[in-house]
Amino acid sequence: MMVARILLFVLAASVAVASDAPGPYLPAAGAIEFAPRYPLWSDGMDKRRWIHIPAGAAIDKSDADAWEFPRGTRAWKKFSRDGAPNETRLIERLPDGSWRYLTYAWNAAGTEATLAPEEGIRERGIPSRADCLACHEGGAVPILGYSAVQLETELPAALGYLHGNCGHCHNEGALPALELSLAQKAADPKASAALTYASLVGRPSRFRPHGATAAQRVVPGQPAQSILVARMKSSDPLTRMPPLGVSIVDREGVTLISRWIETLSRQAPKEAP
């Protein structure tokens, strides 16, 4: 009886703590706010990001391009438009080493958020759980914005843009069939830039617009002829890139990439820019 009473007391105490704790969608006490250098375009939404590493634990940075986050790591991203929060996404590393992805939809007053269903909320642009995996499990580490490239590496603007917006899927590991690597490496940025250049410039495109008998990913000097730009500019959901999380074209991004293509010599140089 005594044991049962103690157990009940412990249970009641833990419930009380849980109900007093902030919602899981709020950054934990001690979480660090950060900003990646090469952010992902999300339809022009304002985004704030936090990361929390458990006390006493540390990130193993021995592989500059695959930081090992300790179990218990949590990262939040809050999406707002005109000051009104829309959703908060939470990535969490579980005790067994796997990762969990949750999205919370904010109420109209912006006072509280609730867990979004597995299939997401399409009309609010809130992704499904499967969509989380599509982007976050294409690279070496699911946390994309907190990395050596994103925090510590100086890249040419165009390459940084391609890394932040495309590299999480278009890398050597996720989609080898495409032979298209847009991810940059902190350990050897020159080599990754050369690979990006070689896989874009003058390379035939798998995607061909209707009626075209040939197409190239990037035609040096000619952004209007380059499939990379055409897919960034497209408002057609079956054509545009990235294929999810975007419905409004990133005009600044299109201009940045177009200008970069304009600067490329029509004779493909051997060296990366």
Add this chain to the structure above:
Amino acid sequence: MTRTPLCLALAAAVLCTALAQRSAASDEQVARGKYLVTTSGCHDCHTPWVTGPKGPQPDMTRALSGHPADFPLPPAPKPSGPWIVSASATNTAWSGPWGVSFTANLTPDPETGLGKWTLKNFKDTIRTGRHMGRGREILPPMPIPMYKNFVDADLEAIFAYLQSIAPLRNRVPEPLSPSSKIPQQ
């Protein structure tokens, strides 16, 4: 000194046995994959149909090579009343509320089929309903809601079979969304 060649011979024997077992399992897997492909309706849409003496039938010389690139189509008819879906005579192009879809080349041709795909790309596609698990959505009438329930072993068998068939070069056109202003070829 005599132990080394003996060890090598033993190791070689073990390796050969392992390889033979793997090859046998692989044949079994390919056979299982063929069974699943022929009982799950893959040929119905991914092999173009032609009209033969007995009426429409799949053209097995183009088995599983998807919508033929050399079969130009006029724009799909407009939906009328409750009739909202149209299919081409080949059964490889479908028009509906989702736009126009063209069935994919499932043969192992490296440039136009699945030749460079990894098993993971294939499984991710079926499980998520997105091209290669990461790209655009796979459109109807591909029965993703049903096929995503295949167990891993079945998807692995299907992929093993698809990689074992004759590669056929056929560059299938991209799908058209309902809002697409691009004329069909």
